[in-house]
Amino acid sequence: MSALVNVFHPMLSRSRVVASWARALQDAGLSVRDLYGRYPDGVVDPDEERAWCEEADVLIFVHPLHWYSAPWLMKRWIDEVLGHGWAYGGPDRLEGKSWLSIVSVGAGSEEYGPAGTRRYRVDEFLRPFERTAAFCRMRWVPPLVEFGGGYADEQAIADSSSRVVARVRALSGRDEPPAA
DSSP states (O other): OOEEEEEOOTTGGGOSHHHHHHHHHHHTTOEEEEHHHHOTTSOOOHHHHHHHHHHOSEEEEEEEOBTTBOOHHHHHHHHHHSOBTTTBSSSOTTTTOEEEEEEEOSSOGGGSSTTSTTOSOHHHHTHHHHHHHHHTTOEEEEEEEEOOTTTOOHHHHHHHHHHHHHHHHHHHTOOSOOOO
């Protein structure tokens, strides 16, 4: 299966966690696209994006949790690319493909949930994306959420990068590392 990794981080060059994941996924031989780098003015090319999506079996969305959602360009990408007559409403071009969200959260897991300061679990904040995938007849894969990005040390970031690569490899059927 082929996987398309779309990275949505407004300041990827200053990111420690998401940038590490992007490098690790690229080093693992996956197609990794920096969407803020591709569309710095925010004008998304729906035809180009749809062509990329049609080639993949698994669509992977890598992003930080921004104000309890995704960065604005990811929302715009969804609005522009997943249009009626392509993603839903016939011919449903994404039907049967998988959607995986890989999310960096700055705070620790104890902050999320009824007893935490954020009050809700991260999966509750990701529900709109789950429903979007379902509306497009895609298979929602439980997200990979990595907590503590705001204070993670280099070893924690390296460990999370390994988990991200392992999860994507397992999902895309590429359990073996690329040949050297």
